[in-house]
Amino acid sequence: MAKTRQLCRDKIVDLHKAGMGYRTIGKQLGEKATTVGAIIRKLKKFKMTVNHPRSGAPCKISPRGAxxxxxxxxxxxxxTRQDLVNDLKRAGTTVSKKTISYTLRRHGLKSCSARKVPLLKPAHVQAHLKFANDHLDDPEEEWEKVMWSDETKIELFGLNSTCCVWGKKKDEYNPMNTIPTVKHGGGNIILWGSFSARGQDDSTVLMGGWMGPCIARSWPTTSFPQ
Known part of the structure; x- marks a missing residue:
């Protein structure tokens, strides 16, 4: 039976109750007469026209395994999924990695790259929290006097290691789901930039590590209207 919208099914039922035949209903709604007949037969047999939930294949992973x-x-x-496959195999259940993925997604989890965040010591965390509490009620005019800056490191040689973790969207910055990073090391360049309420500042490239003395270079960037 062709897949039809519930609204169309309701119209078919109404026209059938009005005494119209299958062919007439099909021509009026642009559906096949066989489709109309199948919907009416379902109505007479089950007293409903919506699709019944399909059972599908039985789940290979028991509730206890999940x-x-x-x-x-x-x-x-x-x-990793392979770790979970091995754990279930030791428990007597053999499944594929794809089945593991389906089970975790059904419980609201998905695999994503771990967020890279600055490596913070407990003292840093406390200092950040104190700063936030001290300036929680500052007026907007005070923040217009502040310039914000940050930098990012790009590896020239080697790999920026990545790692996949399982979790929900709201847990992406949970310390267990992140990779701490530091702003030093060889074979890299560092991009530094800043902005304030008046707009964006020039960008600066810092080159260092094993490449020799640090070299700084700036170039103009598009600024916001003053």
Missing amino acids: SMIMRKVRDQPRT
Whole structure:
């Protein structure tokens, strides 16, 4: 039977109750007479026209097995699908990595690249929290006097390591789901920039590490209207 919208099904039922035949209803609504007939037969048999939920193939992972892998992923977000396959195999259940993915997604988890965040010591965390609390009620005019700056490191040789973790969107900055980074090391360049309420400042490139003395270079960037 062709897939039809519920609104169209309701119209078919109304026209049928009005005494119209299958062919007439089909011509009026642009549907096949066989489709109209199938919907009316379903109505007479089940007293409804919506599709019944399909059972599908039985789940290979038992509720106990699903709880086990959910607990493992919650405690160790960097667990790989192969690790979970091996855990289930030791418990007597053989599944594929694709089945693991389906089960985790059904519970609201997905695999994503771990966020890279600055490496913060406990003292840094406390200092950030104190700054936020001290300036929580500052008026907007005070923030217009502040210039914000940041930098990012780009590796020239080697790889910026990436890691996949399992988690929900709201947990992407959970310390267990992040990779701490530092702003030093060889074979890299650092891009530095700043902005304020008046607009964006020039960008600066810092080159250092094993390449020799640090070289700084700036170039104009598009600024916001003054």
